[in-house]
Amino acid sequence: MPPLKPKLDGAPMKDTPTSFALPVVSDKAEAAHDHDHNDVVGEALDHAAAHSVQSEGAYGKTYWRSLEEKLGQPEYLEETRPEFPVGADLAPTGVARREFMQLLGASLALAGATACSTRPVDERMIPYTRTPPEMVPGNPLHYASGMTFGGHTSGLLITAREGRPIKVEGNPQHPVNLGAAGPFEQAFLLSLYDPQRARVLRYRKEPRSLRTFGEDIGTVIARAAQENGGARVRFLTEPNASPVHGDLRARIQSRLPNAKFVTYTSVTQDPANEGTNAVFGTPATPVYDFTKANVVVSLDADFLESRPANLAYARAFARRRDPAEGSLNRLYVAEPRYSLTGGMADHRLRAKSQEVLAIAAAIASRVGGTAAGLGAAASAKAQLNAAHQKWVDAVAADLRGAAGRSLVVAGERQPAAVHALAAAINAALDNVGQTVRYVAPVVTENTQASGLRPLVEELNNGGVDVLVITSWNPVYSTPADLGLRKALSPENPNRNKVTVVYTSLFEDETSAYADWFIPAAHELEAWSDGRSADGTVTVVQPLIQPLYNGVPTSELLALFLGEPYRSSYQILRDFWRGRSAALADFETAWETWVSVGIVPDTASPAVTAAANPDAARAVVEAYTPPASGGLEVNFVTDYKVFDGQFANMSWLQELPDPISKITWDNAAYVSPATAEAEKLQPGDKVKLTTRTGSLEVPVWIIPGIADGVIVLPLGYGRTGLFETVAKEVGFNANLVRSVDAPWFEGGARLEKVKATHKFALTQSHWRTEGRPIALDMPVEQFRHEQELEKKNASPLLFRVRGDVEKANLMPDFKYEDYKWAMAIDLARCTGCAACVVACQSENNIPVVGKEQVSRSREMQWLRIDRYFSGQELHDPEMVMQPVACVHCEKAPCEYVCPVNATVHSDEGLNDMVYNRCVGTRYCSNNCPYKVRRFNYLHYTADKTPTQKMQMNPDVTVRNRGVMEKCTYCVQRIERVRIKARVEKRPIFEKELQTACQQTCPTEAIVFGTLSDPNAQVTKHHNDERAYKLLNELGTKPRTAHLIRLRNPNPALAAAKPAGGSHEGGH
C-alpha cells in the first residue's frame, strides 16, 4: 500500500526538488556536501550585524521574519532564489490525489460549481412539507448557542441556512465573548460535519443499540446501588461547567452515594485556586479590568490568548493601546517563550519558567507593603537571576508609581506560590476593587492529572467494576507516567474486572480501550448549558438533529438514574424550571434565555474576604523547585489545536502557528543560543529525555525563547484510529510529561539523532525585501517623526503616506456612492489568527495539506505576517500584521488580466470573477502584496454529503485553475445592500461587518464606507497613525494599516544597550 501521508522524515520525496520552500532544512543535505561549515546559528552569533539584510535607508530599523533572512543567507538573496518556491507549479507527487483528499476531513471539500452551459438533467427542488414559521428560504437565521471546552462555555451565535449551521460568531450579548470568537470557536463547525466522527455505538467490536446499553448498564447500576451504594463505580468527567450536568451528577451521587467522580482537563485553574485560597482563605478567580490598568505585569500569563476569559481581556487591553482612546498602558511580560501576549509587551523578559517565582518574589519585596513578607519568604525559596535585577527594579518602581492603576497577572502554568504572590502584590498596590476583583471560581474541584492517581491505582488493583469516561480522551491527554493507558489495557491483570464506558465524538486513543463506546452528540446537536469564566450561564442550543446518531451527554448520564427516558431538551428545561420556581412566568423567561443565549444574574458571587498575604507563606514554603541542571522543558497548549481536542479540524492544522508559522506540525522550540550550545540546526531531530521518558522530536529555532529552555506544544502526535486528519501529525508531548510537573521541569536532555524533519512553514513565503511594511515605534519617536513630517523631513512617514500622485497613466474611477474600505490597527492586533479561520469558514476556502503548503500553495485569503524587529538576535521585538487584498484604487492586478476576470467595481472593490478566470496567474505575479491565491488543484473535489452541508451558499466554491482572494466579504455587502435598498434606506454601519472584523477580539479590523465621514473606518483612515502598504507604488490601497506604538519605560529602554541602537537611525 502506498504511504497515505507525505513522508514525515527529512528524506526528500523522490521527485520533489530538494530546495522547495524550506531553505534551511531542505537545502541542508545538499549544502553539507559543498561547505564544511553550515552552522546557521553559530554564524548568527558571530556575524549578526555584518551579514544582516540592510533595510532601506529611509527606515532605520530592521524587520525580519526568519533567521535565514536576518542573516542574509544565500538562499534568501534574489540571485539564488526565485520568487516562487521551486516546485510551486508542479502536480502533487508522492501521494495519490484520492488518498490525499481522504485525509483532509470535513474542511476540504466544498461543493463544486460547474460552469456548464447545457441544462443539467432534472435538477430537483425540494420544498418543505411544512415551512417552519420563522423560516424564509434563502435568508439566514441566527441562534445563540455555546461551545464548552476546558470546563468553560463560550457564548456563540450560529448562522444557519435552511437548517444547516454554516458559520460561528461570538454572541454579542455574552459577557466574555462580546461578539468575538477565537480560532477554536470558528473551527467548531468542522467537528460537527466531520465525516470521520464516530457513528456506531458498540460493545467491544459488536454494534449495539442505545437501548441495549441502557438496559445492560441499568441492571449493573441497580445492583451496584443495592449492594454497596456504587462503591465500585467511577466516573471520569470534564470539569463541571454545566449546571444541568451538575444536577445529574448530584442525583447520580445520591443514588450511588459511594460512587466517585474524578475530573480531568488539560488546562486547570487549580494552582490559581490554591494560591488565592491561601491569600483569601477561599478559592477565588481574579477578574481583571484592563481598561483601568496603566501598568500591567504578566508573570508567564498569556492572558490575551489563554482561555477562558481572554476574549474580553483582549478587547479591554487593546483599547488601551490606541492613543485615540486615551493614554497608552504599559505591558511587562516575563515568560519562557514568545507568546502572543509577549508579542504585545513593551518590555519582555526572557526567563525560564522556574525563574518566574523569583521574579514575582522580588517584585513583591520591592513593592513592599503587605506583600513584603510573602515576597521575602518566596525570595528565600528562589534566587533571583542577577540578569533580571534591572528589569525587576524598573517594573517594581513603575508598579509603585501606578498603585491602584496597575495589575499583576499570573499564568496558569505557574505554581500556586506565584498566584499567591500576584494576589499579594495586587492587594499591596490597592488594585483590588480597582483593576481586579475576585469572584468564586466556576470550577473548584481538583482537575489535575494528580487527582487521577487513586483511580489508576484502583483500576490496577481491580477495585472498579464500572468506569464511565466522559472526559475528552484521557488516555492521550494525561501525562504518560500516570499510567492510565496501561491500567485500561489488557496488560493490567485486573482489566477484565472493569467495564469501561467511553463517550466521544471520535473513535480516538481512549476508545481503543473502551468496552462500551457511545458516539457523542455534538454540542450543536443537543441541549445543554455551561458557565463562562465569570460564572454566567450560557444555554447551549442545538442547530441540527444528530447527524451520526450521537447521544447527548446529559441523556447518557441520565441512564445511570434508572428513570424513564427524557430527551436532552426535557432534562435541561425541567432542571431550569425546577431551579426557577420563584419565577412567575417561567415560559417567557425560558424563551428569552434561549434566544439571548444567557441566563441573567448568574455571574459568580464576589469574594469579599480581605487579602492576608502572610497566610500564604505555607504555600510558598511548600513549593519545591524543579530539578536543576540540564535543560528546562516547557509544555504549552497549542495555539491551534489546544491540548489536541481540536486536532482533527483541518482549518486549525493548516493555520500557521502565530509565532513559528509552522503548519501541520509541532516542534521542540529552542532559542538560537540553546541551539548553538547543543549544535542543532532547525529541523534536526533530537531525542528529548525527561525523567518520564523520551521522545524523538525535531527542533525549530525561534528567537525570544529563554536560553536553556525547550518548548513543546501539546496536542500533536495523535494516534486515534479514525481521526485521520490529526493522525501522525507532529509529536506527542505527553510522552515526556509527568504528573508532578505538568507544565515545566528541569533536567531534560537533548541528544541529536541522525534524521531531519521537513516542516511546512508559511513564514518565508512571499518576501518583503526590507521595505517598511509593518511599522512600530515608541511613542516618543512617533511624535518626533510627526514633527519632521510637518517640515517634510521624515523620509519614513513620507514613504508610507506621502503624496505619491505622480504621473499615473491609469484612469481615475469615479465613486459616487459607497467607498468600501478597511483599516487594520497593528497596535491592537495580537496575531491570534481568529480572523484567518473566520475568513476560511465564511468564504469556503479549501484546505490543501502539508505538502501543498510547503510549496507555497496555502489558500487562506488573509495571512498574518509575524515580523521580528530590531538588531538583537536573541531577544527581538515582534509585530503582527494581518494582510489580505488591500483593494487598490489603482490595482496592478487589474491591468494585466487578459480576460477581465479581475475588475474594478463602482464602489472601489477589486472584484474577482471566478467564472471568467482562465488561470494565467498574471494578476498574482503583478500583485505587490502577494495576496492572491491560486487553485493549483481541485481542492474541493471528493466531498461527502455532510461536508457539503457546511458550505456557505452565498459564496461560489472555486474550481481548479481559478485565482481567488479577499473580496471584502462582498456577499455580506450585497446581502445588506439589498436589504437596505428594499427598505429604501442607506446601509447602517453596524449591520455590515466582514467575517474577520466580526470575530476580532481586539477590534483591530474595521470595515465600512469612506463616503461616511463619521464611520469608524473613515476616522481610522484619517488617524495620525494611518499609513498605506507600499504607498510609494501609487496603488492607493483601500486598506489602511495603523502604526503600532510602543510605550517603553524610559528607565529600562535607556539601560538596554540593544534597545538604544536598534531604534536608532534618527
Place this chain on the structure above:
Amino acid sequence: MAYVRSPFVTNQNRPIEQPIEFDHRHHAGDEQIDCRYCHFSVEKSPSAGIPSTTVCMSCHAQVWNKSPYLTLVRQAYFTDQPIPWVRVHNLPDFVYFNHAIHVAKGVGCVTCHGRVDQMAAIEQYQPLTMQWCLDCHRNPKPNLRPQEFITSMTWQPPEKHEEAAQLADSLAEQYDVHSRTSCTTCHR
C-alpha cells in the same frame, strides 16, 4: 454563436414535466390567485420560494379534496415527504440572483417568467443569458412597472412612446433604481 444562443441551447420554450401536473393556467389564470400567495418569500428573500405542501393543502383540504389528480399531493402531505419539483429556471452556481430586489425596484414577474398564466407546464420564457441580464441592468427603465401591477400578467406600458418613457423615468426615480453592472452584483 447563433447556435449557443439559440432557444434550443438556452432551454427556452420547452415545457418541463413535473411530478404533479400543476397547472398555472388554472391557478394564476382562471382563479387569478396572486403569485405571492404561493411564492411568498419573493419580496424578502433571494429565492421566490417553492411553496410547501401545506400551501397546496390550505385550499385543497376544502376544494377538490377527493380529486385523483391530487392523490400525490395528499400523499406527500400526510407522509411528510416533500414533492421533488423539477427546476425550470436554472442559473449557473456562480450567479446569485435575488428576487427581492427586482420586485422591490419594479421588475414584474412576467418580464422574466413570461405569461405563466398561459403555461400548462412551466417553461423558460427568456434566455437567461448574461447578455440578456445585462441588457436590463444597463438600462432598466423599459422594464419597470408600478408596484401595484408587479404580479400582473397583462399590464402593458402606455402605448405612446413619450408617455411610456415618462412613466419609466418617474418610476426609476420613485423606486431609486440604479443601473448596477459591477461583476459582484451577481458573481460572488
